[in-house]
Amino acid sequence: MLRTVQGIILFILLIIGLLYLTGNQYIIRGVQLTYLKGHKTANIDDYKDFDNNIILSKTPQPWFEHELYNQIPLSDTLRNELERYKSIGFFVVKDGEALWEHYWDDYSAESYTNSFSMSKSVVTMLLGKAIEQGYVKSLDQPITDFLPEFKDDEFAQKCTVGDLSAMTSGYDWSEDYYLPLNPTAKAYYGSNIEKQMLNRDFIEEPRKRFNYLSGTTQLLAIVLQRAVGISISQYLQEEFWQPMGMEKDAYWSKDRKDGMEKAYCCLNSNVRDFAKLGQLLLQDGKWNGRQILDSAFVQKMVTPNYKAFSKNEPARYGYSIWTDYEHEPNFYGLMGHLGQRIIVIPSENLVIVRLGHEKDDRNMGKGFLDNDTYYFVDEVMKMLKKNNLLKSQSHVEKNPAAESPLPGH
Missing domain, CATH: 4.10.910 (30s ribosomal protein s13; domain 2)
Structure with missing residues (x-):
């Protein structure tokens, strides 16, 4: 023995x-x-296990509440779907006002959870701001202007900052959230993410095809850090978090105490502040009369990159934004591992946020989007229709609060 x-x-x-x-x-x-804590992959609460940069809120300005706020019960179908996949928060904004807000288990509006790949969209918002402020010339600027480490790589020489956002870079990466011997796992649990990114190669011609790679968002964050001269956390705080009156501080997890943010995955916040990111896109980058993000850039973000998709594959991705303009209603959104969702439905001035532990991995044959995304869209639309809240059922204009920092009620 x-x-x-x-x-x-x-x-x-x-x-x-x-x-x-x-x-x-x-x-x-x-x-x-993971395994020693009963998980098979990263989880929404693990920011507590990493070093973090704090993104400070300055003047918290809560959402206005709709006159029917939480008075309409969730449909049985929607509630069952939310609970089946262990949702922890669900928040719906209609015409700039909070309409539904629900939490499960011990989670609340005070909880912080991981956005996972919704962070990719935030990094691209920062790119748009950097272009507006002149730190980056355009989406077409070569990455080697900022990453000389790749100056001798023939494919990298042709790669632009826009390619990093649109997932058309040709970078050498394997995207997997469960295999331990994998660059995505190393980026998540390793201690030098910048070194890891800069030590990999580009293996094919950029702009030939869509290939979803977390590593390219991390490269984009390195570009931004070098271009702007501050961390992406500080840049987010100064240009978005504080001007938009976010209700809570946020945490961006890092590889080590004096290291870099895990830009591709790990912005930790709450349903209410995540919803403001969706509302900003819905309003073409405008907030409280101030153009936070250039409207033309927002339109580029939410427009599918058709050239990157084959004829047999529906174009679903713009610049770090997922879309479905064939579904009725049309929608776009920020999507993350385990079903983190910020869904925007422009035709209804609607933003839906869902956070949780699991997702419905089944696919409806509509490209890369999972079943749960369509459940949320369709069921919320049914509830709005049942209660005469669709735009087609009334003449209610968008609440002025939708273009304000939404100061409390």
């Missing part, structure tokens, strides 16, 4: 040694934060 235990210990030590020798020691941290 003693020999067996000693053998197991020796084997474990050998594995740990091999992980360090091969530069894969991040797997140890990954195992500690």
Whole structure:
């Protein structure tokens, strides 16, 4: 028995040694934060296990509440879908006012959870601001102007900052959220994300096809950090978080204490402030009479990049924004791992936010979007129709609050 235990210990030590020798020691941290805590992948609460940059709120300005705020019960179909996949928050804004707000378990408006890939859209918003302010010339500026590490890479020489956002870069990356020996896992649990990104190659011609890669958003964040001269957290705080009157501080998880934000995944906030990001896009970048983000850039973000998709594949991705303009109603949104969603339905002045632990991975054959996205869109539309709240059923104009910082009620 003693020999067996000693053998197991020796084997474990050998594995740990091999992980360090091969530069894969991040797997140890990954195992500690996932399998040993009962998870199979990253989870929405794990910002507590990482170092974070704090994005400070300055003058919190809560949403106005609709006259029917939380008076209309969620449909059984929608509630069952939300609870089936362990939702923790659901928030709907109609005409600039909070209409539905629900939480599950011990979560509340005070809770912070991981946006996962919704962060990608935020990074592209920062890119739009950097272009507006002259730090970046345009979406067509070569990345090698900021990343000289790739100056001898023939494919990287042709890659633009826009390609990093549109997922048409040709970068060498394998996107997987469950395999431990994978660059995405290393980026999440490793301790030097910038070095990891800059040590990889570009393996194909940019702009030939859509290929969703978290690594390209991280490269874009490095571009922004070098172009603007401050962290993306500070840039977000100065240009978006504080001017928009976000209700709470936010946390952007980093690879280490003095390191860099995990830009592709890990902005941690709450349903109410996430909804403001969707509302900003809905309003073409305008907030309280101030143009926070250039309207032309917003339109580029939400326009599918048709050239990057094959004829047999519906174009669903713009510049870090998912879209479906064939569905009725048309919508676009920010989408993240495990079903984090900020969905915008322009025709109804509507923003839907869903946060939670799991998602419906099934696909309706509509490209890359999962079933749950359509459930949320369709069921909310049914509830609006049932209660005569659709635009076609009334002459109610958008509340002026929808173009304000939505100061309390």
